[in-house]
Amino acid sequence: MTQPVNPPARLLMGPGPIDADPRVLRALSTALVGQYDPWMTATMTETQELYRQVFGTRNDATVLVDGTSRAGIEAALVSLLAPGDRVLVPVFGRFGHLLAEIATRAGAEVHTIETEWGQVFPPSVIEDAVRRVRPKVLAVVQGDTSTTMNQPLDELGAICERHGVLLYSDATASIGGNPLETDAWGIDVVSAGLQKCLGGPSGSAPITLSPRAVAVLDGRRSIEAGIREADDVVSDDPIRSNYLDLAMILDYWGPRRLNHHTEAASMLYAANECARILLEEGREAVIERHATAGRAMLAGVEALGLRVFGDVAHKMHNVVAVEIPDDVVGDEVRGAMLEDHGIEIGTSFGPLHGRVWRIGTMGYNARKDTVVRTLAALEHCLRRAGHVVPQGAGVDAALDVHAAADVHAAADVHAAADVHAPGDVHTGSTAPVGAPA
Amino acid sequence: MTQPVNPPARLLMGPGPIDADPRVLRALSTALVGQYDPWMTATMTETQELYRQVFGTRNDATVLVDGTSRAGIEAALVSLLAPGDRVLVPVFGRFGHLLAEIATRAGAEVHTIETEWGQVFPPSVIEDAVRRVRPKVLAVVQGDTSTTMNQPLDELGAICERHGVLLYSDATASIGGNPLETDAWGIDVVSAGLQKCLGGPSGSAPITLSPRAVAVLDGRRSIEAGIREADDVVSDDPIRSNYLDLAMILDYWGPRRLNHHTEAASMLYAANECARILLEEGREAVIERHATAGRAMLAGVEALGLRVFGDVAHKMHNVVAVEIPDDVVGDEVRGAMLEDHGIEIGTSFGPLHGRVWRIGTMGYNARKDTVVRTLAALEHCLRRAGHVVPQGAGVDAALDVHAAADVHAAADVHAAADVHAPGDVHTGSTAPVGAPA
Incomplete structure (x- = not known):
């Protein structure tokens, strides 16, 4: 028989994952509680409020996706983009390619602009492309670890506002370590992960959605057979994923608490503690x-x-x-x-x-x-x-x-x-x- | 500021999640290690071997999907079923409806047979439906917690073999507590979760695929731009999800160890310990x-x-x-x-x-x-x-x-x-x- 996991002593100074804060490791070993236990739903609600502060937003729709940061990216793109929808992806490293790839698999019409690795885009170049492509969504990585670049986002919200475009950003690598102001910068959707500047393990993807983004989801909302009530809506153009359907995930975290997945409680505890550590320090x-x-x-x-x-x-x-x-x-x-x-x-x-x-x-x-x-x-x-x-x-x-x-x-x-x-x-x-x- | 998570004392005697084994809680708090650290890849390999024993299989393609058991279900269905492929789902409870719903979102042509809640299907009824529908995949829940029923699977492999059909089963609720013989029963793909009889938290989905199932994936294999080499294949009919693309997940766990998601190390540790506990007892x-x-x-x-x-x-x-x-x-x-x-x-x-x-x-x-x-x-x-x-x-x-x-x-x-x-x-x-x- 094998022995219990017993890793060697390591200091993780790569591009992530990094050593989890010992407080987060302790939180992970907290006892489980049923997903509809009043304590559990209260803890979920508290964690939503903590992540609003982490993201710099007042978005009600702030939740965790139960998967790695990549699950958060796919949840955002597959939920916002119906097949045939146009998306613009400025690519300045590997993770820009990833956004384009995920959007392609979601059936979107994907347009990219590229810059040399090691550079970022001036906002004017992005606005020119938005004007040309007229996308439904502008999807941009904030910090791309493959090149270490941090794309300035502070002007993109205004650009998207001018052109009626939704702005999504993957802030997995940057959040916590670099300024990110979801509301002040006018970003509709931001997804993240715990394993970089938040000091936790990979496996939970905090995400926030503006009311405008939620309205897009509402048009594609479905409630699955087996738990559907007679008067529940069934979209004839449902989101292509069930697991990563943000409308359903929001119904699970929201007041109806409609059963979807079984919340990954240990990762919820970790996410909760990551946010608390960050907010305590400020x-x-x-x-x-x-x-x-x-x-x-x-x-x-x-x-x-x-x-x-x-x-x-x-x-x-x-x-x-x-x-x-x-x-x-x-x-x-x-x-x-x-x-x-x-x-x-x-x-x-x-x-x-x-x-x-x-x-x-x-x-x-x-x-x-x-x-x-x-x-x-x-x-x-x-x-x-x-x-x-x-x-x-x-x-x-x-x-x-x-x-x-x-x-x-x-x-x-x-x-x-x-x-x-x-x-x-x-x-x-x-x-x-x-x-x- | 909020306080650390501090749940009330609970004994979880519902349909799952249940109290995690204290050994699993301890494993969760193990220090992180980089995903390409030799110790980490060895631990992943060891965990694969442990789950082969849990599943009763010699399938090389035995891995963890980083999400809840529902992520494992969707990974199986979206990876096996191309749009337009026919799938047959015998529905005897809520989770049968879930398989049908997920397959529908994957673009498959979904056929269901239903029986009264509280009953299971005689194999002959399933074979009749297979003969009529001629599906690519027969997708059946083993244990459906919504009704508590345990569908006998031991004859379904032979039926699928006779008709050239792939057999997938969701064993989330049943595995560990009821007999399941992946190879002996001829099941091509089985997915599970930790939060039922395996005594762990939700958030990791062990899955196993027969060589025949892997061959189906091979036809749709893609390597994403950003890490693709010049001679790598790019399917013109890629799997509709990137995150749940089992071909890519197998490439990540396999000898090429192609970067996909960042392995959720804490959940890997939990999954490892769940399997060890089960196999030690037998x-x-x-x-x-x-x-x-x-x-x-x-x-x-x-x-x-x-x-x-x-x-x-x-x-x-x-x-x-x-x-x-x-x-x-x-x-x-x-x-x-x-x-x-x-x-x-x-x-x-x-x-x-x-x-x-x-x-x-x-x-x-x-x-x-x-x-x-x-x-x-x-x-x-x-x-x-x-x-x-x-x-x-x-x-x-x-x-x-x-x-x-x-x-x-x-x-x-x-x-x-x-x-x-x-x-x-x-x-x-x-x-x-x-x-x-």
Whole structure:
């Protein structure tokens, strides 16, 4: 008989998954409860509210899809796009191709625009394409880990609004580590996963839908035979998937709580805890932590004399693509990182396979010690592979970035303290004596 | 800020999910490892072998689908059925309707035969329908929790073989608690879930495919743009789902390990432990434990004067449907079970909603103490609801069944001891002195 799973000690510094926060691991081992237990439905409702805050939205339709982030992408596309509907996908890496592929399988008429890997699209280029294609949906990845690029989304909502287009974004790799404002930016649908900056395991896909997107689903809503009541609607153009039918998933999470799948309770617990951890620290503080760790890793690899791939001004905070020096074999160095130092870094796909390593600083692992440990190990692996690197330069550069961030943060605290000094307590109150507290 | 998830104490004796085995809860909290880490791929391979034993198969194509059991059903149907393909679904409960619904959404030409809820189909009726419809796939639920019935499958493989039909079965509710012999019965594809007799959480769907089923997938195999190599095939009739494309999922689990989704590692750990627990106890012993607990619960509710719904000779071992007496309100008794005793029992769907309670004895909860505790609580809830029940009759009947099973098991051990009595050691050896040990 086999033994219980007993993984080796690893520090996961690739493009995700990363080490889950220990709090999330603990949440996973919580006892199960029936899916219609009042406690369970209350926990589902609470988790919806937590994810509204994570997504920066007031969308009622904010739920989890029970599958990996890819399930969330497919749920969005197969539910929004009826066969023959036009969709525009700006492709700047592997995951843009994935959106196009999933939309094609959903029977949509798929139009793509492409840019070189390592670049993002100026909004004007996307607007030109929207004007030309006149799609029902603009589907765009926010952060594409294959190239590390972070597509600016803040102007796309207004473009879509002008042209009557629904905007969908896959924020799996970016959410939590980079700004994302679902409502303020006018994004109709955003899907995500836990295994990147949210510090959880793969297997649950948070998703949010605007009322406008829900209205599109309403036109295709079906209730399955076996639980259908006499007056329930049955669309003659149902969504092509049952499992990923967001209208049904919303009915399951909504007030009718119509039976669909059996909620994956353990993954719900994990998703709940991921959101709580992020919101306790604060959305802006978490993004700032990712920004600092990302700057430190970037400074570190550059100080080691390595070149960074792509338009660094537009890279995600949480991952960097490092060009593999000509005098080493990429997979050998990566193997030494894993075997000798217990650290996983990533390779890449397609045109970048064998050309770059991808090093992540995300979620629980967006920390000073993990950055420093990774850079120290990389220095040694490069040195032993015969590539000359300046001793200590990577570690020093990273520590300098973190020290500067600490000074900056301390200055912020000091400035805040000046404004609200202890002596100021109650001073600003304008309430008359005797007014209700 | 909200508090960490902290569920109330519950004993889950409904139709599933049930309490996860504490070993599975512990496995869920195991640290993550990268999906291409040698340890991870070895663990995936080991888990495949464990599920071959659970399914009773030598199918190489035995993997997990990252979603609930419904994801496994849809993966099977959308991958096997191209638009226009004919499928025959014998419907004997809600989950038969579900198979038909999912196949319809996959674009298949769906034919159903129906029988009254509470009955199963004689194989001859199914063969007649196969002869008439000439489907590509016969898709049948093994155990349908909505009615508690367990459709005999042992003759269906031969029928399908005679008519050149692929046989798919959804064994989510039955696997582990009732006999299932994938290879011996000639079933091409079986999908399951963890949350019933396997004693785990919902969220992972083990599935197995015969070489004949894999050959069907091969005709529709596609490798997505973004990771495709120059000489890779691209089907012009791809499977309609990317996430649930079993050909791609097999490529991910197979020797090429082509990137698809990011494996839901925590659910993989859970699935691994569920299988280990079952196989350590032994497949036959686990089924026997379910048979005993099921007989005890059946005897108990009958001794309380309650009527059991459906063809009891064909019910699953692990769930019983109890007709709600006319003089009580079903949901009030169910509420009292939950609120006053911490025990969840189930209601049902469609024609049985409000007519029966469904009481499960499955997985970790297929035990004497859980059966007895449930029957004791049910007696009190019925009594307090004003329904006259004989004091202690349910508990006594259940304990009698368990005592008889213990005597039977002891007799078996004794019989085994008679055959291989200690004194017999070496007696039967025919090896000559000096022969290799």
